[in-house]
Amino acid sequence: MRKQDLTYWLFLMPVLAALVLVVIAPLLLGVYYSFTDWNGIQTKGFVGFDHYKALFQDKRFLDSLWFTIKFSIVSIILINLIGLSLALLVTAKLKTNKALRTIFFMPNLIGGLILGFIWQFIFTKAFAGFGSLVGIESLKGWLSTPNTGFWGLVILMSWQMSGYIMVIYIAYLEGVSSELIEAAEIDGANAFQRFRHIVFPLVAPAFTVSMFLTLSNTFKLYDQNLSLTGGGPYNSTQMVAMEIFNTAFGRYEMAYGQAKAVIFFIIVAVIALLQVYLSKKREVEM
Amino acid sequence: MKSKWRAGLFAVSLGLAGILTGCSSDEWSTSESKPKGEQVSLDIFQFKVEFKDQFEEVAKAYEKEHENVKINITTVGGGEDYGAALRSKFASGNEPAIYNIGGPQDVEDWKDKLADLSDTAAADVALEGTLDGVTVDGEVLGLPYNQEGYGFIYNKNVFAEAGIDPASIVDYASLETAVKELDSKKGELGLEAVFALPGKEKWVTGLHLSNTFLAPEFDNNVLKAFSAKEVEFQYGEAFKKILDLQNDYSVQPTVSLDYSQQVEELFSLQKVAIIQQGNWVYGSIASIDEEFAQNGIGILPIPVEGYEGDRIPVGIPMYWGVNSNADEAVVKEAKEFLDWLYTSETGKETVVSDFNFIPAYEGYDSTKIADPLSKDVYEYSEKGKTIGWTFMGYPTGWGENELGVEIQRYLSDEASWDDVINTTKKVWGSSR
Numbered sequence: 071m072r073k074q075d076l077t078y079w080l081f082l083m084p085v086l087a088a089l090v091l092v093v094i095a096p097l098l099l100g101v102y103y104s105f106t107d108w109n110g111i112q113t114k115g116f117v118g119f120d121h122y123k124a125l126f127q128d129k130r131f132l133d134s135l136w137f138t139i140k141f142s143i144v145s146i147i148l149i150n151l152i153g154l155s156l157a158l159l160v161t162a163k164l165k166t167n168k169a170l171r172t173i174f175f176m177p178n179l180i181g182g183l184i185l186g187f188i189w190q191f192i193f194t195k196a197f198a199g200f201g202s203l204v205g206i207e208s209l210k211g212w213l214s215t216p217n218t219g220f221w222g223l224v225i226l227m228s229w230q231m232s233g234y235i236m237v238i239y240i241a242y243l244e245g246v247s248s249e250l251i252e253a254a255e256i257d258g259a260n261a262f263q264r265f266r267h268i269v270f271p272l273v274a275p276a277f278t279v280s281m282f283l284t285l286s287n288t289f290k291l292y293d294q295n296l297s298l299t300g301g302g303p304y305n306s307t308q309m310v311a312m313e314i315f316n317t318a319f320g321r322y323e324m325a326y327g328q329a330k331a332v333i334f335f336i337i338v339a340v341i342a343l344l345q346v347y348l349s350k351k352r353e354v355e356m
Numbered sequence: 357m358k359s360k361w362r363a364g365l366f367a368v369s370l371g372l373a374g375i376l377t378g379c380s381s382d383e384w385s386t387s388e389s390k391p392k393g394e395q396v397s398l399d400i401f402q403f404k405v406e407f408k409d410q411f412e413e414v415a416k417a418y419e420k421e422h423e424n425v426k427i428n429i430t431t432v433g434g435g436e437d438y439g440a441a442l443r444s445k446f447a448s449g450n451e452p453a454i455y456n457i458g459g460p461q462d463v464e465d466w467k468d469k470l471a472d473l474s475d476t477a478a479a480d481v482a483l484e485g486t487l488d489g490v491t492v493d494g495e496v497l498g499l500p501y502n503q504e505g506y507g508f509i510y511n512k513n514v515f516a517e518a519g520i521d522p523a524s525i526v527d528y529a530s531l532e533t534a535v536k537e538l539d540s541k542k543g544e545l546g547l548e549a550v551f552a553l554p555g556k557e558k559w560v561t562g563l564h565l566s567n568t569f570l571a572p573e574f575d576n577n578v579l580k581a582f583s584a585k586e587v588e589f590q591y592g593e594a595f596k597k598i599l600d601l602q603n604d605y606s607v608q609p610t611v612s613l614d615y616s617q618q619v620e621e622l623f624s625l626q627k628v629a630i631i632q633q634g635n636w637v638y639g640s641i642a643s644i645d646e647e648f649a650q651n652g653i654g655i656l657p658i659p660v661e662g663y664e665g666d667r668i669p670v671g672i673p674m675y676w677g678v679n680s681n682a683d684e685a686v687v688k689e690a691k692e693f694l695d696w697l698y699t700s701e702t703g704k705e706t707v708v709s710d711f712n713f714i715p716a717y718e719g720y721d722s723t724k725i726a727d728p729l730s731k732d733v734y735e736y737s738e739k740g741k742t743i744g745w746t747f748m749g750y751p752t753g754w755g756e757n758e759l760g761v762e763i764q765r766y767l768s769d770e771a772s773w774d775d776v777i778n779t780t781k782k783v784w785g786s787s788r
Contacts, residue, residue: 110443111465194612214609215768302556303611304764319440321753322465 097335104329109322121329130305131330134313135337141223141309142288148228149284150277153235158265160236161243171240175233182230186297189226193218193298216306219299223307226294231287235280242276243269278349285345289338310334396689397426401445401452403433403674404501406639410710417702418693425689453686454694457498457677459489459748460582470497471680476691478698481718489578489748490675498675499694502713505670505733505742506564506634508656513648514538514545514629525656527665528597538629539605548627553602554618555610555767558760560632561599564669565658566759567747569595572663576744578671584749587784589777594661596773602632603767611767620644632658635714635729642727655732657741670737671745672716751787758783 104121106113125131160170177185193212201209212218246269254264292311295301301308301316308316314334318327402411408431415427430452432441439462442455446469457466473479474496479487482500490498508531515522518541520534538550554560569591574581589595603610607622619637622628624644631637635655642649659665678690697703698717707713708724714734722738725731736742747755759780765771771779 109465111446112468211609211612214612300556302764303768304761304770316753316757319437320757322439322443 100328101332103325104332106325108325108328110318110324113325117325121326122333124326125330125333130308131310131313131317133305134308134310137220137307138289138291138309141220141227141291142285144224145227145231145288146281146284148224149231149235149288150280152228152232153280154239154273156232156236157239157243161240171236174236177230177232178234180230182293183297185226185230186294189222189229190298193222213299214303216303219303219307222298223291223295226298227288227291230294231284235284238280238283239273239276242273246272278346281349282342282346286338286342289341394685395424395426396685397428398454398686398690398693399450399452400427400429401442401455402429402431403438403456405431405433406636407711407713410706414697414703414706414710418696422692425693427693451679451681453679453682453690455677455679456501456674457490458674459578461748461752463490463492463497466677467492467497469677469679469681471678471687471691472496473499473678473691473694477695478717481699483716483718485744486672486716489672498677499698500672500716501674501676502672502707502711503670503716503733503737504634504636504673504714505655505668505736506632507658507668508630509623509633509637509653509729510630510656511623511626511628512652512654514547514626517545522654522656526659528594528659528661530665531656531659532601535601535605535630545629546626547629548622549607550605550629551602551607552613552618552622552628552631553599553606553610553767554613554615555603555764556612556614557618558756558764560615561763562758562760563747563750563755564634565599565632566595566755567745568598568658568669568743569660571669571743571746572660574744574746574749576742576746578744578746578749581746581749585785585788587781589781591660591662592773592777594659594663597661598658599763599766611764624648630656635727635733638712638727638729650728653728655729655736657736660743664741664743667741667743668733668736669745670733670742671748673745751784754780754784754787 103113105116105118107115107117156174160167160174164170180188190213197209197212201207213222250268250272251264254268259267290311291309292315295307295309295312299307301312305313310330311334314327314330317330318324400415404411408429411431412429415429419425419427430445432438438456439458445452445455451469457463457470463470472495474494476496476499478499479496483503486500486503487496487498490496510522512522515534515538518538520537525531525534535550538545538547542549570581570587570589573588573590574584607613607628618631619633619640623631623633623637624641626648638649638653641653645652655668657666657668660667676694678687678694680687682690698707698715699719704715704720707715708720709726712725712727712730714725714730714737722731722734725734759776762771762776762779766773766776
């Protein structure tokens, strides 16, 4: 048994070493730095919990956190709704199924930065052009107000991620046995009832996966944020990741930025764990 | 079994062969270069993307003249954050021999890693005042790249068509009249608006525009700004007037207008008549309309009401620093390279004609400056009609992340001008 233990650890070594080197060590180092006054070049001394105390008074950080939460909630709902609808559409008996799946998935293959620039063009140029053509004033000046910036980001994110989430739903939808649906049909259930009482509960595990993916993706969003709005106007569309980056690399308050990052990490970890725990529990009950 | 052994042996011998050849080739190269002195490699980490290709050319030419020197150039800049990249470069342990520093804050941050350059020939001929920002206790820690200047870049053709003499614009009142005149003839001149104010680019508003109105307060001295405990906004009203003028007569919405829209789409295609930018936009304009860039553009001053109306801000955007942690031989070669670049005849020639730099050193032939914007800037600086660049002396991030952001708020009608001044004053005070 002992010998087996040794080989077990030996085989695990490469992965373990890599994990420690690139994940665990930097994380611990980061926590350490957050207690110092590191400016990116040198450390002058320890400051204790000063940074943590300061960041709860930091209006900019709290604003960006609030914006991120709002953005995440709206996007998670929209992405899952659209993803599920698309999945239902392409699992229905249509001739263009395969082509549609590819098309819906495509946005996900484009990098976030490029997508941001493409949508920036659409929002500022195409929207304005269309707006002046048909005379809708509200289509002009997109991304120049906090509201349009917010919805711009939501639209961009939904457009990009829905296709990906759709794939997950498709996998589960195709796993629903046709016998069950036929049985329900014979019992006189209409299309909505079949979906609500048969398909929906069976697809529930997919929600856990999708919610987790969308949550972590929207919460940590950076590149789309950077290229679409750049946080503007007046930092009103700045998300936490970007706020942290700007603290660290804009004002060179590396240690303070690190402290924010630690808090951010804790928040994301707690939400993610909580969410997985709750969804799993619900699945078992069904 | 036997075949496995054979495979193993083969692999080992291959590996050994590789190591051996590696050694031998190493020996070969050192023995070859030995007579010409020790091989020194200079790692240069610089930020100016615009002259990357030309700079690499020059480095090659230098290598040819000095066979013992090998120059490796890394360029990080443009849209990327040079300061952040430099920090990561140092943190990685792979320290460059020559790198760029911006102003007093950088000098203070990097002081321990900057060699004294006061014994270089280039430091002797640097234009008066250009070394102020990088001199600490008599030690010169940086050498200026070049001079740059900004102001209102205007479309000469449009001005001529509208019958406005650019030379008549010497104060705020005359500028306002000209702008109103242009605005009233917008249709026939084919303009979308008079200005294009890029509110999204916080450096245009928060650094450049603000500098015009804050520099007089600091006597045009960057060090004075750097040590100032408070900022007064002595010319705050004049600042507001110019900002309002640009905003009111600009293509809307200004908060989301960016650099490429301003320079490439609107100005280069002659949809607007005036933009607030500097000599660096020449390349972008030339790449769209060579003819227009060569003959159709010039710089107007940004008038500061209550101060001077006919000056443009001219300054040193970046300095070369030499890493004092590097080997002595490397430091020596680095100094020699910089001297060669700015004081030798070949170097001077490239600086002006290939880099299109406005030289920050004495002994240059100014008639060789090719582009009209640089020529204008050089003329202003010759006449002494300049305002200093003090924004390098702002608290780190203050210009863009505080003032620039507040100006965006102001442009969106979310804050009054007094709010802008009060908020940013407070932040300046608390960060000093």
